[in-house]
Amino acid sequence: MSELSDVERAVYEWQIWAPEFGEQGQERLKDAAVLITRCGGLGSVVAYELAAAGVGKLILAHAGNVEPSDLNRQLLMTHESLGTSRVQSARRRLLELNPRLEVEAVEENINEENAAQLVAEADVVVDCAPLFEERFLLNRAIITQRKPMVECAMYDLETHATTIVPGETPCLGCLYPERPPEWKREFPVFGAVSGMVACIGAMEAVKLIAGFGQLLTGQLLVGDLRELNFRKIQISRNPNCPACGHLAFSRLETQPRT
Amino acid sequence: MTKVRVSYAGQLKAALGQSDDEIALEDVALDSALDEALDEALDEALDEALDGGPTVGELLSHLVELHGTEFEKRLFESPGVLRPGILLCVGDAHVGDDLSLRLSDGNEVTLLMAISGG
Numbered sequence: 253m254s255e256l257s258d259v260e261r262a263v264y265e266w267q268i269w270a271p272e273f274g275e276q277g278q279e280r281l282k283d284a285a286v287l288i289t290r291c292g293g294l295g296s297v298v299a300y301e302l303a304a305a306g307v308g309k310l311i312l313a314h315a316g317n318v319e320p321s322d323l324n325r326q327l328l329m330t331h332e333s334l335g336t337s338r339v340q341s342a343r344r345r346l347l348e349l350n351p352r353l354e355v356e357a358v359e360e361n362i363n364e365e366n367a368a369q370l371v372a373e374a375d376v377v378v379d380c381a382p383l384f385e386e387r388f389l390l391n392r393a394i395i396t397q398r399k400p401m402v403e404c405a406m407y408d409l410e411t412h413a414t415t416i417v418p419g420e421t422p423c424l425g426c427l428y429p430e431r432p433p434e435w436k437r438e439f440p441v442f443g444a445v446s447g448m449v450a451c452i453g454a455m456e457a458v459k460l461i462a463g464f465g466q467l468l469t470g471q472l473l474v475g476d477l478r479e480l481n482f483r484k485i486q487i488s489r490n491p492n493c494p495a496c497g498h499l500a501f502s503r504l505e506t507q508p509r510t
Numbered sequence: 511m512t513k514v515r516v517s518y519a520g521q522l523k524a525a526l527g528q529s530d531d532e533i534a535l536e537d538v539a540l541d542s543a544l545d546e547a548l549d550e551a552l553d554e555a556l557d558e559a560l561d562g563g564p565t566v567g568e569l570l571s572h573l574v575e576l577h578g579t580e581f582e583k584r585l586f587e588s589p590g591v592l593r594p595g596i597l598l599c600v601g602d603a604h605v606g607d608d609l610s611l612r613l614s615d616g617n618e619v620t621l622l623m624a625i626s627g628g
Binding site: 290292293294295379380381382383384387404405406407408410412427428429430431432433434435439441446472474476479483484485486487488490 | 519520521524529584593594595597599602603604606620622623624625626627628
């Protein structure tokens with residue numbers, strides 16, 4: 253495990269004070285690589301918070317250039333970067349905050365060709381994609397490679413978050429056996445809503461890597477910022493899941509849904 | 511009478527223009543003497559099943575009557591089969607697509623929608 257430099261001890265001093273995290277947790281973050289895709293309203297804030305927390309490497313996958321409508325929520329984009337590469341803007345802004353961070357900027361969205369390779373480079377995946385097609389590709393790759401994945405999503409002022417550990421928790425396919433046909437690429441969004449669930453997702457990644465705290469495993473955290481209601485919905489593995497049904501159900505697991 | 515509160519989320523809530531409904535459904539009536547005898551003789555789960563509380567399917571049919579065919583199309587792919595993006599929850603648990611589950615008085619049912627904003 254990598255040791256912390258003097259600069260790192262100074263920068264992360266106040267989070268090293270967190271009980272059950274400490275220097276060991278910080279070293280684990282330093283040694284970790286996290287894949288975040290895409291790097292928009294959700295992904296920008298996840299990336300920013302993980303860079304701030306001292307994760308060693310971020311792999312950011314997002315195609316295309318910055319557009320005006322990105323700027324109400326994609327906090328790693330800037331007015332100056334309009335018309336230029338999103339991931340390059342993200343990379344630049346992240347390195348301003350944390351120059352020790354290694355950033356792999358991939359100018360592609362998740363697709364059939366790159367999903368396995370990108371997931372293979374990461375210890376943890378944070379899924380911030382705006383399309384179910386991309387989410388399902390990530391779900392398949394993490395199941396094959398047995399990597400944990402944090403799922404964050406939002407719509408209007410509602411948020412969903414859960415953490416998937418293949419073979420232990422429900423996967424995305426357990427919740428949605430088929431692609432939900434109603435979902436549209438364009439959706440109402442405020443930056444503070446995607447930012448909020450992104451921070452929850454970032455902390456799930458920190459807890460996964462550092463090995464402390466309670467995770468949203470087997471639970472879907474549903475948030476509503478119109479009414480300020482939060483609830484945890486218990487979710488369970490589907491033994492007929494097209495994606496993960498073939499993975500063994502441990503005897504210690506809560507009785508799977510029949 | 512079984513009273514149930516139904517909450518809507520996501521695009522379903524947006525389409526309906528409301529966040530919840532309070533629904534009262536008739537139970538299937540059992541002869542009271544038989545009902546009492548069964549209460550004494552049988553364990554709780556079986557007794558509840560025979561009590562004739564409404565099923566989730568019956569609740570959803572009632573909601574379709576209330577909200578019309580547009581709502582029905584958003585909920586069901588075909589009769590009795592929920593659309594893939596619906597997460598049916600009773601209390602704080604996702605119950606999958608089992609519409610034969612019986613509801614008790616005071617249950618909260620939530621129809622969450624798949625969301626993927628990023």
